[in-house]
Amino acid sequence: VNEIKKDLPFLSKKVLVTAGPTFEAIDPVRFIGNHSSGKMGFAIADEFARLGADVTLISGPTSAQSKYALHRINIVSAAEMLGACLKEFAGNSITVMSAAVADYTPVTTADQKIKKTASEFSLELKKTEDILANLGQRKTADQILVGFALETEHEEEYAKAKLVKKNLDLIVLNSLNDKGAGFKTDTNKITIFNKAFEKTVFEMKSKTEVAQDICNEILKLI
Numbered sequence: 001v002n003e004i005k006k007d008l009p010f011l012s013k014k015v016l017v018t019a020g021p022t023f024e025a026i027d028p029v030r031f032i033g034n035h036s037s038g039k040m041g042f043a044i045a046d047e048f049a050r051l052g053a054d055v056t057l058i059s060g061p062t063s064a065q066s067k068y069a070l071h072r073i074n075i076v077s078a079a080e081m082l083g084a085c086l087k088e089f090a091g092n093s094i095t096v097m098s099a100a101v102a103d104y105t106p107v108t109t110a111d112q113k114i115k116k117t118a119s120e121f122s123l124e125l126k127k128t129e130d131i132l133a134n135l136g137q138r139k140t141a142d143q144i145l146v147g148f149a150l151e152t153e154h155e156e157e158y159a160k161a162k163l164v165k166k167n168l169d170l171i172v173l174n175s176l177n178d179k180g181a182g183f184k185t186d187t188n189k190i191t192i193f194n195k196a197f198e199k200t201v202f203e204m205k206s207k208t209e210v211a212q213d214i215c216n217e218i219l220k221l222i
């Protein structure tokens with residue numbers, strides 16, 4: 001039994017992971033998106049599965065693939081991601097929100113393709129709901145909630161502010177300042193803060209190894 005616990009520390013734990021970008025439709029053929037490849041989120045989902053967890057993966061549009069038979073839910077927009085997260089959240093004891101959710105979405109989506117008749121064209125956008133903050137409000141004492149922060153300046157200060165504001169247990173800071181870290185790459189460099197603002201700095205590593213570090217930090221909370 002102790003051997004199994006060591007090899008499969010998340011056995012019988014239900015884990016929710018989000019990954020990838022969201023696409024916000026402008027008209028039937030166009031959207032606003034971002035460069036997220038989904039690789040980091042899929043690596044986290046796979047690492048949890050490898051360690052025995054029962055994983056649900058909510059993914060935006062991505063070509064990333066899982067090595068495991070996860071319960072995968074595909075969504076497109078931030079609104080759909082919110083809906084799927086609200087449905088799944090309560091049933092999981094650990095949630096890691098690594099998706100790159102759009103902050104703004106068009107106020108209206110055109111039913112037909114927009115024609116290039118006007119010489120100037122502007123889009124009106126409205127803020128999307130902050131899914132992670134919403135989940136942070138719903139979180140019960142036996143749930144662990146982990147978020148990401150993508151920053152280009154005042155990184156640690158901003159990351160710690162997000163940890164508090166969104167009621168998280170851990171925040172994973174991703175710096176875009178480091179070469180080899182970020183969206184399209186197979187490597188990443190992260191720093192993790194816990195609720196006591198204790199900081200753990202990690203080296204640049206493959207996203208698979210980064211996922212191992214993140215799961216390890218979460219394991220320390222259980």
Ligand code: CTP
Pocket residue numbers: 078097098099100101102103128129130131132133146147148149150151162
């Ligand atoms: N996030 C979310 N819902 C949104 C926007 C972001 O759940 N509508 C989550 C992301 O999945 C991530 C965390 O919030 O885990 C931080 O995302 P980030 O873009 O770094 O921060 P924001 O709170 O969106 O603030 P800003 O972009 O202004 O820095």
Ligand code: CA
Pocket residue numbers: 101102103
């Ligand atoms: Ca954002």
